[in-house]
Amino acid sequence: MAPVPYIMNGIVQSNNQISVDFIETNLNYAERLPNGILFDTEKGWFPGVSVTASSMTDTLVQHLYLWGQVSWINGKPITGVPPSRAIAALT
Amino acid sequence: MDADFRIGKGFDLSATTMLTPYLGAGWRDWHRDLTPLGPSGYKEDYTHGYVGAGLLFQWAPASRWVVSANGLVGSTFDPHIDVTLFPIPPANFGEGLGTNVIYMAGLAVDYAITNQWHANAGVDFTHFAYGAGPMLPPDGRNEPDSRTNLWTVKAGFGYSWGAPIVAKY
Numbered sequence: 001m002a003p004v005p006y007i008m009n010g011i012v013q014s015n016n017q018i019s020v021d022f023i024e025t026n027l028n029y030a031e032r033l034p035n036g037i038l039f040d041t042e043k044g045w046f047p048g049v050s051v052t053a054s055s056m057t058d059t060l061v062q063h064l065y066l067w068g069q070v071s072w073i074n075g076k077p078i079t080g081v082p083p084s085r086a087i088a089a090l091t
Numbered sequence: 092m093d094a095d096f097r098i099g100k101g102f103d104l105s106a107t108t109m110l111t112p113y114l115g116a117g118w119r120d121w122h123r124d125l126t127p128l129g130p131s132g133y134k135e136d137y138t139h140g141y142v143g144a145g146l147l148f149q150w151a152p153a154s155r156w157v158v159s160a161n162g163l164v165g166s167t168f169d170p171h172i173d174v175t176l177f178p179i180p181p182a183n184f185g186e187g188l189g190t191n192v193i194y195m196a197g198l199a200v201d202y203a204i205t206n207q208w209h210a211n212a213g214v215d216f217t218h219f220a221y222g223a224g225p226m227l228p229p230d231g232r233n234e235p236d237s238r239t240n241l242w243t244v245k246a247g248f249g250y251s252w253g254a255p256i257v258a259k260y
Contacts, residue, residue: 011109011149014157014201015101019211019249031237034223039235042123050245056101063101065111065147071093071243076127 015056015065023048025073048073094118097145111147115163115195116140119219126177133177139170141193141219155203159213163195170221172234188234189222201249209249217241 024047031040050071057064099113118140126132143165150158173185199213220238227233 009106010151010155010157010203011107012101013203013206013251014149014159014209017201017209017249017251019209019247021211021245021247023243023245026242028240028242029237031235033235040237050247052249061100063103063109063111065097065099065101065113067095067097067099067113069093069095071095076124 012056012063015054015067018051018053021050021052023050023071023073044075046073046075092120097147099145099147101147107151109149111149113145113147114142115145115165116142134175136173137170137221138172139167139188139190139219139221141165141167143193143195145195157201157203159197159199159201161195161197163193165193165195167191167193167219167221172221172224174234184227184232186224186227186234188224189236191220191222193217193219203251207251209251210247211249212246213244215241215243215245217243 024045026045027042029040029042030038033039048071050069052067052069054065054067056066095115095117097113097115099111101109101111104110119138121135121137123135123137124132126134143163145161145163145165147159147161149160152158167190170188170190171185172188174183176182195215195217197213197215199211201209201211203209218238218240221234221236223236224234
């Protein structure tokens with residue numbers, strides 16, 4: 001049987017990379033009480049940034065894949081909190 | 092702030108496709124500031140870790156282009172909330188929350204402008220939930236069940252230290 005060719009293709013090259021991305025995250029958060037009543041929500045788009053580093057090497061095994069990402073977003077709550085939550089916060 | 096990590100092994104399906112099973116783990120910290128609500132405002136700090144198993148499928152449809160799709164299913168661990176209320180003086184409480192399933196998925200495209208410089212864009216989805224915390228004395232306050240869905244669109248640039256495209260037989 002002929003040996004299977006191994007090609008250092010664009011996938012491996014793409015997986016050896018560090019990148020910086022501008023991100024926009026849509027958050028949809030909801031709390032519910034045991035009786036099913038919606039208690040607290042927060043929705044909206046939050047801008048941020050992420051840094052990603054990935055590696056694919058043949059050092060220990062072929063195509064060992066390591067990947068890490070740190071992301072940070074920041075913003076004000078877009079939609080409010082039901083009055084029940086605000087009242088509860090005061091009691 | 093989120094931190095996510097993967098370790099896996101890629102398998103060549105063909106010269107232009109690769110499948111990479113991986114173990115994923117990470118940590119999330121959400122500082123929720125509701126003090127803009129005024130006198131009833133408060134601050135919450137949600138944290139949890141997660142671990143799961145995922146698959147990454149990558150396809151190079153043409154020279155310089157790589158399209159990726161990934162998905163992970165796992166569980167959260169050590170979810171916790173710290174709350175700061177703002178009567179005078181501020182009152183604080185914290186408690187552990189219930190663990191639950193976490194789903195993560197993503198689509199991305201990478202374009203090699205040169206061998207080193209890349210442009211990329213993508214979209215990610217994450218779903219997780221927290222179980223209610225225990226009732227705390229003296230007044231039985233607790234954090235109820237919650238769920239969070241996150242859609243993230245992203246675009247940026249990268250630097251690759253990978254070798255140029257070569258064939259080795």
